Amino acid sequence: MEIHQNKMSDGVLILSIAGDLDAGSSIEMDRVISEALKNKHYRLLIDCKMLNYISSAGLGVFISHKENVEEQDGSFVFYHMNEKVYNVFELLGLHNIFSIVSNEHDARKLLPYEKN
């Protein structure tokens, strides 16, 4: 799995995930998100275009950070998710808990405004 980070001028952080997010690679995903939050990036777009697979360990990373992000008036918004990965969110009802949209434009509209 590879994670590409793109820090935008408006304070949004785009994390593009490529490959398989499983019990092994979820440790790296957790490290990247922990570091982003430490650097006060609370408005996070997760680009799933190249994400081929996610297991419960991958889902668990986002669940474990969700409250932290929202306490800072931030949000995770997922986009470009393929059918297989979306189905894994659906199996656990997580598609009702996380924001998942089709493209970056729609994802940006769901992000809260930056805190001054």
Added chain:
Amino acid sequence: MKKIEYTTSCSKDRLSEIRTFVAGQLEQLHLSEVEKNQIILAVDEACANAIIHGNNCDDSKSLKLRLEIGNNNLKVEISDVGNFRPHEMNWTSREAISDSVRNHRRGGLGLPLIHRIMDKVQFYSKDKVNVCSLSKRLKKD
């Protein structure tokens, strides 16, 4: 009925190879990509539990998979000699999911996923070997 066995070591690094192996065996069944991914996910979750919780990622220990693929049915047995015994836990899938989400825990979602995907899930121990047996009826074309 096709029967295949696959043995690997108890390392998280092996999970990707296990998924590739299972995907290869499922090719002949002409399942949709989502159905195929669900079965691969259930096997991956069971193997991850055995590797991480049962064997503490000790790659000197073995993990064995046994697949039986019929026309309408798939059975997968995952066996190891570790300490993870989910059948001894007081657990229900509904509680596990809501607990994990409510308490922002990253664990506890693997078994609920397995139960949602497979029709029959059994855990048992025999002669110090732990077996996770997963069965699923397959849709006919």
